[in-house]
Amino acid sequence: MRIIVVGAGGDIGQAACKELQQRHEIVTVGRSSGDHRVDASDINAVKSLYESIGNFDAVVCCAGDATFAPLARMTQETFMVGLQQKVMAQVNLVLAGLDVISDAGSFTLTSGVLDRDPIRMGSNAATANGALAGFVKSAAIEMPRGLRINVVSPGMLDVSAARYGAWFHGHKPVSSHHVGLAYAKCVEGALTGQVVIVD
Structure with a gap:
């Protein structure tokens, strides 16, 4: 398979690439590094990327x-960061890709632990994670x-x-290898509409 990995340079992206590149061609994408560059919060930029x-x-x-900030210091502008950069950026990759990805292809997005196991200063990320879970479950029945x-x-x-450990008191770090396997399960397996938890 030819797989586009957006955010390939980060810790999670590297874990996904390490597992998937053993069997597939990987096209790396990032805002400042990779084979291609994109600001996925701009759907026209995503369309150009796919082209x-x-x-x-x-x-x-x-x-x-x-x-990441105390709730009392959040503003509409700072809260929009997670909604625009984490939620809409990933939704845009799906919306722009529906007509151009290969038949029987797949989209695998990334959320995180904070909507099910919150930390102080994590309300923005938690909200984004919950939104992504809802999007995936609903979008799956219309693909x-x-x-x-x-x-x-x-x-x-x-x-x-x-x-980041100082922010996650009491959280047990998860294996990067296990995270990579979760992406392999989503890309190479048959799941759809699922939140694949790695903890």
């Missing part, structure tokens, strides 16, 4: 920013041409613990 890449069989998105869609929801990765 420049050509044929592809799967899209994996491991990218998406959110604002044309045998297409599939899932979302991987990992805890904090072991390779990320040194940087």
